[in-house]
Amino acid sequence: MAQLRQWARELGFSQIGVSTVGLHEAEAGLQAWLTQGCHGSMHYMQRHGLKRARPAELVPGTLSVITARLDYLPRATAPGWQAIEWQRLGDPRQASVSIYARGRDYHKVLRARLQALADKLAAEVGELGARVFTDSAPVLEVELASRSGTGWRGKHTLALQREGGSMFFLGEIFVDLALPATVPVPAHCGSCSACIEVCPTRAIVAPYRLDARRCISYLTIEHDGAIPLELRAPLGNRIYGCDDCQLVCPWNKYAQRSTLPDFDARAPLDGATLLQLWAWDEAEFLHRTEGSPIRRIGHARWQRNLAVALGNALRAQADEAIKRALRERLDGASALLAEHIEWALRQASDNQTQRAGSESCSVSQSGRLSAPSSVDTVTSPATKPASPPMRAAST
Numbered sequence: 001m002a003q004l005r006q007w008a009r010e011l012g013f014s015q016i017g018v019s020t021v022g023l024h025e026a027e028a029g030l031q032a033w034l035t036q037g038c039h040g041s042m043h044y045m046q047r048h049g050l051k052r053a054r055p056a057e058l059v060p061g062t063l064s065v066i067t068a069r070l071d072y073l074p075r076a077t078a079p080g081w082q083a084i085e086w087q088r089l090g091d092p093r094q095a096s097v098s099i100y101a102r103g104r105d106y107h108k109v110l111r112a113r114l115q116a117l118a119d120k121l122a123a124e125v126g127e128l129g130a131r132v133f134t135d136s137a138p139v140l141e142v143e144l145a146s147r148s149g150t151g152w153r154g155k156h157t158l159a160l161q162r163e164g165g166s167m168f169f170l171g172e173i174f175v176d177l178a179l180p181a182t183v184p185v186p187a188h189c190g191s192c193s194a195c196i197e198v199c200p201t202r203a204i205v206a207p208y209r210l211d212a213r214r215c216i217s218y219l220t221i222e223h224d225g226a227i228p229l230e231l232r233a234p235l236g237n238r239i240y241g242c243d244d245c246q247l248v249c250p251w252n253k254y255a256q257r258s259t260l261p262d263f264d265a266r267a268p269l270d271g272a273t274l275l276q277l278w279a280w281d282e283a284e285f286l287h288r289t290e291g292s293p294i295r296r297i298g299h300a301r302w303q304r305n306l307a308v309a310l311g312n313a314l315r316a317q318a319d320e321a322i323k324r325a326l327r328e329r330l331d332g333a334s335a336l337l338a339e340h341i342e343w344a345l346r347q348a349s350d351n352q353t354q355r356a357g358s359e360s361c362s363v364s365q366s367g368r369l370s371a372p373s374s375v376d377t378v379t380s381p382a383t384k385p386a387s388p389p390m391r392a393a394s395t
């Protein structure tokens, strides 16, 4: 293991762990989640069913799973970065792209490094059956990470670490070699529930339980259709993914910057206005997002997301330039996009109604466009986690 760890470090991984393949205890929870339809339109999850909890069925002969952690905060991330993100989320004209997606497509970065690690191990042990996975495959990666001590499952359902928060990618290598399993770490969420409370769409329906159908990450990336009406306002200016439940997590005070240039934020994904991004035609979208994970959603979903965010900006503040830009795109728009543009334009009249109405109406109509004050309390770099380690929470 010491040699494996050394190779992993050389490849940019900050941590690796090993688990066995017996994930049977996770099957009931997975089955219930699927039965309740919480996976939304991610039908591949249903198709793979319990195979996700059975690594040896997914890759016959698998005896161990190596989980590797790759931190992704860009190298130039400023101290107090959470406050910067909240500020962006509070400015309706700005575009908010999830931090992990501002650099190079992590699938490529992660896969290449996992394969290099597998190759090194194969060269050492001789014949080795090994298959690498990034999150594109049916793998219960958080479960595997928890079992291998690469983190614990937070109440927001992501893996997190005392020394690294949750701003990292996980990748797995399934091997037909019985490696010594590493020791799980206790959970340290304690009585904290900040992620549940801050979620703009109430997608974390209970501790450790996410209804993907309500999650902005799912809606803006995976979901291929109309954004449900009742979730459009809470989407705010989040046009690709959502980091709120991680921004608020006190453990992300310890999130590590990546050592790799791959995850450095590319202009203009860090700091663009909604109108700047709305101006991209398909050719420009493809050009600007070359090598970025954003390219995977395609121009149609990108525009759909932007239309919703522009509508939210209009509801917050009258803006003739936004109205004009939206109207200009109506001609030739697909039925889906046209419906989202028309919805967006209607938000301008909602804005006028709000001005005539009460302040509380304005707040509820706007969705959660800025962080609640309690967020500052738990994310300030000067403060300690709101819920320091008290007890291990059960997953």
Ligand code: SF4
Binding pocket: 156, 198, 199, 200, 201, 202, 203, 204, 210, 214, 215, 216, 217, 241, 242, 243, 244, 245, 246
């Ligand atoms: S990513 Fe956003 S929408 Fe999804 S659970 Fe976290 S806070 Fe909620």
Ligand code: SF4
Binding pocket: 154, 155, 156, 160, 188, 189, 190, 192, 193, 194, 195, 196, 245, 248, 249, 250, 251, 387
């Ligand atoms: S520490 Fe708090 S915010 Fe972080 S995952 Fe646990 S419950 Fe959520």
